[in-house]
Amino acid sequence: MQAAAEKIVRLGAEAIEENEIFTVALSGGSTPRPLYVLLATGMFAKPFDWSRVHLFWGDERCVPPGDPRSNYRMVREALLDAVPIPPPNIHRIRGEEDPKVAAAAYERELRAFFGSNGADGPPRMGFDLVLLGLGDNGHTASLFPELPAATEQVRWVMAQFVEVVSMWRITLTPVVINAAKNVAFVVSGSEKAQRLRDVLEGPFQPELLPAQMIKPAHGRLLWLVDDAAAGRLKRVR
Ligand code: 6PG
Numbered sequence: 001m002q003a004a005a006e007k008i009v010r011l012g013a014e015a016i017e018e019n020e021i022f023t024v025a026l027s028g029g030s031t032p033r034p035l036y037v038l039l040a041t042g043m044f045a046k047p048f049d050w051s052r053v054h055l056f057w058g059d060e061r062c063v064p065p066g067d068p069r070s071n072y073r074m075v076r077e078a079l080l081d082a083v084p085i086p087p088p089n090i091h092r093i094r095g096e097e098d099p100k101v102a103a104a105a106y107e108r109e110l111r112a113f114f115g116s117n118g119a120d121g122p123p124r125m126g127f128d129l130v131l132l133g134l135g136d137n138g139h140t141a142s143l144f145p146e147l148p149a150a151t152e153q154v155r156w157v158m159a160q161f162v163e164v165v166s167m168w169r170i171t172l173t174p175v176v177i178n179a180a181k182n183v184a185f186v187v188s189g190s191e192k193a194q195r196l197r198d199v200l201e202g203p204f205q206p207e208l209l210p211a212q213m214i215k216p217a218h219g220r221l222l223w224l225v226d227d228a229a230a231g232r233l234k235r236v237r
Contacts, residue, residue, distance in 0.1 A: 004186050004224045005038040008129065009047050011182055015128040016052050023113075025056045025172060025180075027131040027141070028071025031188050033078050040082035050085040056110070058130060058177070059142035060093035062102070062159070062168035069167075070095055099159035099168040106170065107157040120154045126179035126219060130172070134187045137164065138195055138209035142171035149173050150210035174213040183214055184222040187229045196225065197232040 008024075015022040026032070038044055057071055065072045072092050080090065091109060094102040114123035132140045142162065143150040149158040152173040159170045177183060187196055199211045200223070206212040215221065230236050 001035045001038055001186075001188075004035050004184070005044050007184065007222070007224065008035075008039065008131075009044055011129050012048055012053065015181075016049065019128075021052050021054055022048075023054045023056070023128045025058045025127050025130040025177075026071070026075055027058050027133045027186065028060070028074060029133045029135075031133050032131060032186055033074055035186060036075060036078035040079045048083070050083045051089070053085055054089045054091065054113075055080075055085065056091040056127070057093050058132060059169060059171040060095045062095050062099045062170060064096040065092065067095070093170050095170070099161075099170060103157045103159035103170045107155065110156055110176065122175050122179040122217070123156070126176070126181055126216075128180070129182045129184060130177050130180040132177070132183060132185045132211075132214065134185055134192055134195060134199065134211055136191060136195055138199060138211055140185070140211040140214060141177070142169035143174070143210035143213065144169075145208050145210060150206060150213055177214055178216050179219075180216055181219040182222065183216050183219060184224055185211070185214075187223065187225045189226070190228040190231055192229040193232040196229050197234075201234055 012022040060071050061069045063069050093106050114125050117124050134140055137145055139145060144162050144164060147160050149160055149171050152158060152175060155173055156176045158173055159168060162169050199209050204212055
């Protein structure tokens with residue numbers, strides 16, 4: 001997490017130096033929580049001029065923002081309540097609304113913010129950083145195996161009912177993620193080791209392993225992985 005926090009601070013400083021803002025799509029789930037707490041604490045909070053940081057979410061559970069399952073709530077508790085980021089810079093996915101309405105609104109917000117190469121094109125300017133986790137079934141964001149969002153070629157945001165978690169989810173699609181300047185998976189724990197090996201060293205089967213759809217067109221792909229999660233990899237870079 002320390003290494004991930006240092007990497008994020010460096011990427012943020014680069015982005016702010018270059019474009020005066022740092023745009024990040026945050027991952028949900030449990031893995032990144034300590035990372036967000038680190039970013040909010042003293043040694044990291046200072047280098048950031050938080051007024052230049054724009055936070056988005058890579059996905060959201062369709063629950064109210066105060067619900068314990070909400071990715072927004074997790075980030076609010078771990079980070080937002082501790083740093084002076086201006087409210088307009090917090091681009092929350094409205095999990096409390098009708099999923100399809102909220103997904104369309106989020107896509108409009110992204111298109112307005114990043115600009116697009118025509119109605120069917122990817123963002124003209126991608127996120128500076130998209131943080132992702134890896135689910136134990138190979139999903140990432142809310143791109144789940146055998147669901148259409150994982151192989152979507154046009155839409156930037158989709159709402160889907162996800163059987164395996166029995167809830168509606170809203171997610172960025174690979175169209176937006178692969179337009180990012182940097183995409184960083186943060187993966188921790190031995191329970192992820194086999195899946196990480198499947199994704200990185202197994203056959204290419206993105207329908208079953210949506211994390212394999214993540215290949216930035218021009219940006220960098222980073223895997224920030226602890227020893228336990230890397231335990232089954234044949235080749236550790
Ligand atoms: C979510 C995340 C999801 C997560 C993986 C890993 O909304 O849950 O976006 O993609 O990153 O499921 O979750 P853990 O970090 O809790 O193992």
